[in-house]
Amino acid sequence: DQQVKQNSPSLSVQEGRISILNCDYTNSMFDYFLWYKKYPAEGPTFLISISSIKDKNEDGRFTVFLNKSAKHLSLHIVPSQPGDSAVYFCAAGFQGAQKLVFGQGTRLTINP
Amino acid sequence: KAGVTQTPRYLIKTRGQQVTLSCSPISGHRSVSWYQQTPGQGLQFLFEYFSETQRNKGNFPGRFSGRQFSNSRSEMNVSTLELGDSALYLCASSTHYQSSYNEQFFGPGTRLTVL
Numbered sequence: 001d002q003q004v005k006q007n008s009p010s011l012s013v014q015e016g017r018i019s020i021l022n023c024d025y026t027n028s029m030f031d032y033f034l035w036y037k038k039y040p041a042e043g044p045t046f047l048i049s050i051s052s053i054k055d056k057n058e059d060g061r062f063t064v065f066l067n068k069s070a071k072h073l074s075l076h077i078v079p080s081q082p083g084d085s086a087v088y089f090c091a092a093g094f095q096g097a098q099k100l101v102f103g104q105g106t107r108l109t110i111n112p
Numbered sequence: 113k114a115g116v117t118q119t120p121r122y123l124i125k126t127r128g129q130q131v132t133l134s135c136s137p138i139s140g141h142r143s144v145s146w147y148q149q150t151p152g153q154g155l156q157f158l159f160e161y162f163s164e165t166q167r168n169k170g171n172f173p174g175r176f177s178g179r180q181f182s183n184s185r186s187e188m189n190v191s192t193l194e195l196g197d198s199a200l201y202l203c204a205s206s207t208h209y210q211s212s213y214n215e216q217f218f219g220p221g222t223r224l225t226v227l
Contacts, residue, residue: 034215043116043202043218044155089155098145098206098216099168102155 003027006103019077023090030092035075038087080110116219124225130191133222137184137205144186149200198226
């Protein structure tokens with residue numbers, strides 16, 4: 001039962017353009033959502049999060065949008081930089097519990 | 113501040129053996145969670161400890177167990193290893209298991225290969 005899904009295994013974007021990573025979920029009870037970035041041979045690094053009561057959160061070049069009716073969230077990176085090339089994981093959780101449910105990840109490649 | 117450390121970084125075992133992995137959380141963090149990452153299943157939650165007590169458990173067989181010590185360091189143990197246990201095992205720490213956003217800081221992981 002895949003409660004969090006990232007349907008695109010990979011994405012290639014030109015440097016300076018916008019990168020949009022998508023994530024769908026099935027459990028409407030999730031309280032918050034997070035995005036993590038992972039480089040090879042390293043653990044995931046927290047990027048940005050959003051509470052289920054909000055529809056947008058911004059942090060520098062990173063913006064996360066939440067569409068609760070569609071059970072969909074997306075991560076926008078503007079402008080994309082070569083250092084953004086990594087695997088991005090979408091995750092969801094419940095208030096008061098550390099358990100996170102992760103998507104399968106999307107490998108983002110930024111081309112110069 | 114030092115990050116989450118995991119030892120060993122790489123491990124090779126054979127089927128039927130058992131293995132113990134170690135995790136030292138960020139200083140001051142009292143909650144430790146463990147995840148298994150495989151190419152087919154992605155990142156899956158194993159269990160979470162806070163104040164030496166298991167607070168939450170994922171859907172894994174009883175061969176997977178863990179514990180947490182008074183200094184918040186944690187170990188996980190896998191007994192009777194199977195080929196399918198080959199994975200990257202990630203440990204994550206956070207300040208409190210009831211924090212609202214639960215930002216977890218991950219270690220680099222232990223790559224376990226079962227032959």
